[in-house]
Amino acid sequence: MNVAVAKTGKGRAVSDLFTSAEGRLPGSSAVTAVRREAFETYERLGLPHRRIEEWKYTDLRALVGEVLTLAAAPDAAALKRAADAVKAHAIDGARKLVLVDGVFAADLSDVKALASEAGFKTLRETLDKDAGLLKTASTDAVIALNAAMATDGVVLSIADGAKLSAPIQIIHIATASSASAFTRSQVTIGNDARATIVESFVAAGSKAYQVNDAVIVSVGNNADVAHIRLMDDAPDAVNVSSHFVTIGANVKFNFFNMTTGAAVSRLQGFITLAGEGSELSANGVNLLQKTEHGDTTLVVDHAVPNCVSREIFRAVIDDRAHSVFQGRIIVRPDAQKTDGKMMTRALLLSDEAEADNKPELEIFADDVSCGHGATAGALDDSLLFYLKARGLPEKQAQALLIQAFVGEAIEQIADDGLREHVIGIAEHWLERRS
Amino acid sequence: MALLEVKDLKVRVEEREILHGLTLTVNEGEIHAIMGPNGSGKSTLSHVIAGKPGYEVTDGQILFRGEDLLEMSPDMRAAKGVFLAFQYPVEIPGVATMNFLRTALNAQRKARGEDEYSTPDFLKKVREVSKSLNIPQDMLKRGVNVGFSGGEKKRNEVLQMALFEPSLCILDEMDSGLDIDALRIAADGVNALHSPKRAMVVITHYQRLLNYIVPDVVHVMSKGRVVKSGGKELALELEASGYAQFEDAA
Ligand SMILES: Nc1ncnc2c1ncn2[C@@H]1O[C@H](COP(=O)(O)OP(=O)(O)OP(=O)(O)O)[C@@H](O)[C@H]1O
Ligand SMILES: [Mg+2]
Numbered sequence: 001m002n003v004a005v006a007k008t009g010k011g012r013a014v015s016d017l018f019t020s021a022e023g024r025l026p027g028s029s030a031v032t033a034v035r036r037e038a039f040e041t042y043e044r045l046g047l048p049h050r051r052i053e054e055w056k057y058t059d060l061r062a063l064v065g066e067v068l069t070l071a072a073a074p075d076a077a078a079l080k081r082a083a084d085a086v087k088a089h090a091i092d093g094a095r096k097l098v099l100v101d102g103v104f105a106a107d108l109s110d111v112k113a114l115a116s117e118a119g120f121k122t123l124r125e126t127l128d129k130d131a132g133l134l135k136t137a138s139t140d141a142v143i144a145l146n147a148a149m150a151t152d153g154v155v156l157s158i159a160d161g162a163k164l165s166a167p168i169q170i171i172h173i174a175t176a177s178s179a180s181a182f183t184r185s186q187v188t189i190g191n192d193a194r195a196t197i198v199e200s201f202v203a204a205g206s207k208a209y210q211v212n213d214a215v216i217v218s219v220g221n222n223a224d225v226a227h228i229r230l231m232d233d234a235p236d237a238v239n240v241s242s243h244f245v246t247i248g249a250n251v252k253f254n255f256f257n258m259t260t261g262a263a264v265s266r267l268q269g270f271i272t273l274a275g276e277g278s279e280l281s282a283n284g285v286n287l288l289q290k291t292e293h294g295d296t297t298l299v300v301d302h303a304v305p306n307c308v309s310r311e312i313f314r315a316v317i318d319d320r321a322h323s324v325f326q327g328r329i330i331v332r333p334d335a336q337k338t339d340g341k342m343m344t345r346a347l348l349l350s351d352e353a354e355a356d357n358k359p360e361l362e363i364f365a366d367d368v369s370c371g372h373g374a375t376a377g378a379l380d381d382s383l384l385f386y387l388k389a390r391g392l393p394e395k396q397a398q399a400l401l402i403q404a405f406v407g408e409a410i411e412q413i414a415d416d417g418l419r420e421h422v423i424g425i426a427e428h429w430l431e432r433r434s
Numbered sequence: 435m436a437l438l439e440v441k442d443l444k445v446r447v448e449e450r451e452i453l454h455g456l457t458l459t460v461n462e463g464e465i466h467a468i469m470g471p472n473g474s475g476k477s478t479l480s481h482v483i484a485g486k487p488g489y490e491v492t493d494g495q496i497l498f499r500g501e502d503l504l505e506m507s508p509d510m511r512a513a514k515g516v517f518l519a520f521q522y523p524v525e526i527p528g529v530a531t532m533n534f535l536r537t538a539l540n541a542q543r544k545a546r547g548e549d550e551y552s553t554p555d556f557l558k559k560v561r562e563v564s565k566s567l568n569i570p571q572d573m574l575k576r577g578v579n580v581g582f583s584g585g586e587k588k589r590n591e592v593l594q595m596a597l598f599e600p601s602l603c604i605l606d607e608m609d610s611g612l613d614i615d616a617l618r619i620a621a622d623g624v625n626a627l628h629s630p631k632r633a634m635v636v637i638t639h640y641q642r643l644l645n646y647i648v649p650d651v652v653h654v655m656s657k658g659r660v661v662k663s664g665g666k667e668l669a670l671e672l673e674a675s676g677y678a679q680f681e682d683a684a
Contacts, residue, residue, distance in 0.1 A: 381487065386524045386578075387534075389484045390594060391512035391542035400537060404528025404577075 039148035071179035102181030123153035160190035249275025288321035443494035470655030513545035517600035584611030621646030
């Protein structure tokens with residue numbers, strides 16, 4: 001059943017979407033009040049549309065239209081399908097935390113193995129006491145909707161000085177078709193800690209579903225963090241995800257996003273460099289085909305002096321697909337000696353493919369080194385011919401050049417194993433294409 | 435049957451006719467040299483044989499072992515045994531040379547219905563060939579031709595030729611940019627490939643190369659045609675008197 005979203009927000013009380021879900025939304029009465037308020041905010045704003053500057057290229061009203069009702073809690077059959085999907089998508093050696101249709105699945109997760117290295121709770125558990133996790137400073141409608149509707153998530157804390165021996169992989173699995181899942185997670189990484197967090201979004205036989213996820217990350221001083229997000233949702237799914245990342249001093253933060261799925265997707269990352277001497281490497285690849293729409297929006301906020309940020313983004317766009325990259329670098333008045341660079345390139349594989357690149361620098365300090373570049377173009381014919389003249393068929397020649405193109409972003413992944421894993425995802429996408 | 439037969443070939447580029455009815459026959463085991471002034475159409479001919487897009491064949495034929503080459507995609511031509519060593523090899527950043535060599539070799543073998551090389555067999559073969567051409571292994575770890583000197587690029591072309599074992603090798607100014615030692619090494623590489631089953635077409639401006647790779651036939655091209663063919667002494671004659679005598683004939 002679909003529930004229409006109030007497009008004007010006028011004259012409507014809290015809609016069916018919320019009231020029908022309310023009984024399933026965890027939390028004390030204080031939490032319920034926060035949720036109601038968040039939902040009212042969402043109702044007032046409605047889904048973002050092109051007249052909202054941040055959403056100019058990703059008009060959710062036009063692309064998505066309506067928010068689907070909450071998926072039912074997974075039954076045994078759904079969990080069985082999810083178990084197969086976990087097997088197919090688990091990273092070797094990683095500790096898995098699995099959310100099925102927005103509900104934490106303990107039986108599919110490695111809670112025990114994780115316990116010795118990290119603190120873990122579900123969002124559901126934390127909401128028994130405290131609504132804090134539902135509150136963010138954002139005024140974005142999809143984030144308000146997430147706060148109102150979040151059913152579950154993982155809440156991780158990695159202690160000061162802890163060095164995780166294996167990645168933690170949060171796997172979001174959709175088993176329910178034509179339904180939505182709302183998840184919200186928090187990852188707190190202590191001083192001097194080292195951690196690798198992987199997020200995966202996959203389908204288990206489901207179609208036309210919607211995912212709205214939020215992740216709140218805070219990183220202590222001197223930490224070394226890798227955060228890899230792999231979004232391979234069903235080709236007719238919607239995925240809207242928001243990251244809020246706050247980084248302490250002298251941190252190395254290595255972020256990578258890979259988009260290979262969903263009909264409509266947006267990852268919006270809000271990353272604040274809040275401690276001096278930190279290095280942020282935030283990179284991504286969108287591989288899009290058919291009529292897919294993939295949006296990666298990164299806002300990097302240099303709030304303090306002496307930080308370095310590097311962003312390398314690549315989009316490969318086939319058929320009538322549409323890729324969006326919005327990158328904003330903000331340098332606050334105090335953030336002298338900021339070194340921020342951003343480079344985005346789009347490869348158009350068809351005449352009807354579309355790329356929108358919107359790099360923005362907002363610089364309020366005077367002693368900084370910042371820059372950006374954006375290009376869009378087709379494969380180089382002379383390179384293609386060289387490869388073909390040496391025996392590579394057209395698609396294979398293209399694949400080699402596309403791999404090289406996305407390789408410029410993928411090689412930024414610091415961890416060897418994960419880098420190889422992501423290269424494998426790109427290869428698989430290219431094989432599917434030919 | 436001839437290995438390569440170019441018959442009365444007319445080719446246009448961007449509305450301008452470059453080849454005006456060119457005829458050339460190359461048999462197995464033969465070495466042909468093509469000489470001719472800048473802009474006479476030598477590279478154009480080699481590109482059309484290899485299947486480069488952007489050339490419009492308005493008349494004539496190219497047969498390879500009797501098959502219509504113009505009907506085949508460039509990769510198919512390569513699999514059939516046509517190899518063009520480019521005058522200006524391109525750089526392909528991000529595509530490791532080794533990966534490229536293996537992918538190309540196996541693609542050709544697959545197209546011919548042959549088994550792909552195993553990794554150890556492939557590595558062994560590359561090592562042998564690169565050693566004989568004096569190509570250091572670490573060059574092969576870089577992107578294809580990326581950061582190679584002009585001479586290194588040319589040697590990389592000869593390396594590929596040796597690896598793919600084509601039956602028709604077209605060498606477009608292989609000697610330009612090579613120092614004297616590199617020229618000898620590359621020429622030795624080409625000569626090592628020479629066999630009764632394989633033909634070479636050597637495009638050059640300099641008689642010197644033909645001291646190393648001795649042609650059976652020398653052709654003079656001018657203004658989009660072959661205007662004279664003869665034995666290897668023709669190259670010496672050209673060296674002495676230039677192309678002026680042929681300009682009128684064209
Ligand atoms: N893509 C192109 N567009 C326009 N003209 C072209 C193109 N390619 C070749 N030509 C023209 O065709 C003619 C023949 O060029 P080609 O490169 O075949 O000569 P060449 O004999 O190889 O010369 P060189 O000895 O300098 O290498 C030249 O006049 C050149 O300008
Ligand atoms: Mg030429």
